[in-house]
Amino acid sequence: MDPFQKIRIDKESNEHMYMQVYKSIVDLIKQGMIKSNEKLPPIRNLADLLGVNNITIVKAYDILEKRGYVYKKVGSGTFVNLIDCYEGFHEPIEGMDSGFDQMDRGQIQIHTDMISFSSATPTPDLFPVEDFKTLLIEILDRDGGSAFGYQESQGYYPLRESLVSYLKQYGINTSSSHIQIITGAQQGIDVISKAFVEHGDVVIVEYPTYTGAIATLKSRGAKIIEVPILSDGIDIGKLEEKIRAYKPKLIYTMPNFQNPTGYSYSNQKKDQLLRLAHKYNVLIVEDDYLSELDFNGYPTTTLKSMDTQDVSIYIKSFSKVFMPGLRLGFLVIPSKLHPQVLAAKHASDISTSGLNQRAFDLYLRKGIWKRHIHFMKKVYEERFEIMTRCLNKYIIPLGVHCSIPQGGLNFWLCLPPGCSSLELYKKCEENNLLILPGSIFSPYEKESPCFRLSIAGVYPNEIETGIKKMSEIISRMISGEDVLSKHPYFPIL
Numbered sequence: 001m002d003p004f005q006k007i008r009i010d011k012e013s014n015e016h017m018y019m020q021v022y023k024s025i026v027d028l029i030k031q032g033m034i035k036s037n038e039k040l041p042p043i044r045n046l047a048d049l050l051g052v053n054n055i056t057i058v059k060a061y062d063i064l065e066k067r068g069y070v071y072k073k074v075g076s077g078t079f080v081n082l083i084d085c086y087e088g089f090h091e092p093i094e095g096m097d098s099g100f101d102q103m104d105r106g107q108i109q110i111h112t113d114m115i116s117f118s119s120a121t122p123t124p125d126l127f128p129v130e131d132f133k134t135l136l137i138e139i140l141d142r143d144g145g146s147a148f149g150y151q152e153s154q155g156y157y158p159l160r161e162s163l164v165s166y167l168k169q170y171g172i173n174t175s176s177s178h179i180q181i182i183t184g185a186q187q188g189i190d191v192i193s194k195a196f197v198e199h200g201d202v203v204i205v206e207y208p209t210y211t212g213a214i215a216t217l218k219s220r221g222a223k224i225i226e227v228p229i230l231s232d233g234i235d236i237g238k239l240e241e242k243i244r245a246y247k248p249k250l251i252y253t254m255p256n257f258q259n260p261t262g263y264s265y266s267n268q269k270k271d272q273l274l275r276l277a278h279k280y281n282v283l284i285v286e287d288d289y290l291s292e293l294d295f296n297g298y299p300t301t302t303l304k305s306m307d308t309q310d311v312s313i314y315i316k317s318f319s320k321v322f323m324p325g326l327r328l329g330f331l332v333i334p335s336k337l338h339p340q341v342l343a344a345k346h347a348s349d350i351s352t353s354g355l356n357q358r359a360f361d362l363y364l365r366k367g368i369w370k371r372h373i374h375f376m377k378k379v380y381e382e383r384f385e386i387m388t389r390c391l392n393k394y395i396i397p398l399g400v401h402c403s404i405p406q407g408g409l410n411f412w413l414c415l416p417p418g419c420s421s422l423e424l425y426k427k428c429e430e431n432n433l434l435i436l437p438g439s440i441f442s443p444y445e446k447e448s449p450c451f452r453l454s455i456a457g458v459y460p461n462e463i464e465t466g467i468k469k470m471s472e473i474i475s476r477m478i479s480g481e482d483v484l485s486k487h488p489y490f491p492i493l
């Protein structure tokens with residue numbers, strides 16, 4: 001029997017018909033009555049079968065796609081996703097959306113009286129504005145209009161040379177021909193995806209992972225497989241299983257101070273990851289957005305510095321220790337892969353701003369970056385220590401789990417079983433506190449008891465006030481005194 005004939009729609013129900021169709025199809029998938037890669041009926045056929053209009057089916061298919069149950073192939077139809085994509089998937093709590101609608105992938109409205117633990121971006125008072133002003137004047141006097149012309153797509157040559165010396169200090173030996181300048185690490189993820197990921201290709205990510213990578217990979221039509229990250233790095237056993245099962249194109253990883261968990265891979269795990277990539281011929285994409293911020297002398301060795309087989313692309317962002325608005329980063333790429341990356345970069349924006357590249361080149365050559373990193377480390381270290389003290393004093397005793405990282409900007413906390421971080425997010429938001437709920441760090445918006453707190457956007461004097469208030473909210477949630485209000489306030493984004 002055609003499984004879709006089992007679907008019953010109750011037109012008198014208060015539940016929207018598209019939700020009824022959506023839920024019925026999810027049930028059919030979960031019961032194994034529709035299999036991975038099986039095609040769903042064309043919209044009109046299913047609408048006729050169920051006696052509803054086409055829009056109802058379109059909406060149901062859209063939600064199935066958004067939640068990772070199906071994927072669409074232009075011109076061919078809608079297909080059931082790999083079962084693994086929603087392994088462990090939990091439906092969002094009734095009456096609450098997933099949190100994406102408010103946060104729109106990292107966009108969140110912050111009122112001035114809010115304490116924001118949500119932002120991993122430095123506060124503008126930390127930017128080296130005066131140094132930069134001097135450098136810009138020097139460049140304009142030196143280069144005049146050339147600073148404003150189109151630049152070489154690979155990047156301004158003197159900057160690539162400066163980066164070669166910069167990288168030596170982090171144990172990466174490379175040459176300027178392997179460096180590709182990018183307009184921020186986010187563009188790096190995007191051009192790599194453009195170059196190597198085709199619709200339907202499998203990409204492995206850590207679970208949880210960086211929202212910007214999820215957005216990019218989804219936009220390429222990648223099938224995203226999640227492998228849990230543990231406090232010493234990705235679960236290597238599970239990773240090998242998934243590599244064997246799905247033959248991924250890429251593994252996207254943040255080996256140092258991972259976003260959102262703050263966890264770092266042990267050197268042993270870094271080594272195991274490189275070996276697996278070599279053994280199964282999978283490309284690793286290492287996103288190094290923060291390795292400078294080690295606070296306890298923790299070894300933040302990059303994978304790239306250990307990569308003797310050239311199986312990885314290294315992405316470097318300067319946004320967290322310099323100025324995010326400069327939109328500058330770079331890649332170190334195995335030479336055989338560079339032509340594809342260069343073509344993707346050219347297709348994206350032709351070249352990164354010449355003025356910014358020149359200014360950053362001088363910034364490196366004059367050694368100003370060393371002074372600034374030292375300053376940023378001191379600022380963040382103070383916040384990190386206050387946060388660690390406050391979590392130990394107010395939050396962890398409530399039964400909330402947190403494995404304190406060795407550095408970086410993020411802390412990953414998990415509420416006791418049965419508590420929802422989305423509910424906590426909403427309660428906090430009603431109390432002028434911002435956190436990020438765990439669901440946004442999964443492509444499948446998995447409901448999660450975990451949430452991220454970041455120290456980048458809070459001042460030292462706000463941390464204790466905010467964490468104390470949060471502990472009261474959590475305490476009420478755990479004791480069941482505080483049920484979610486029926487009409488919570490949602491920020492307009």
Ligand SMILES: Cc1ncc(COP(=O)(O)O)c(C=O)c1O
Nearest residue numbers: 184185186210259289317319329
């Ligand atoms: C892990 C990770 N990668 C990349 C980026 C984007 O960096 P950029 O500002 O250099 O584009 C971020 C920004 O928060 C991030 O957290």
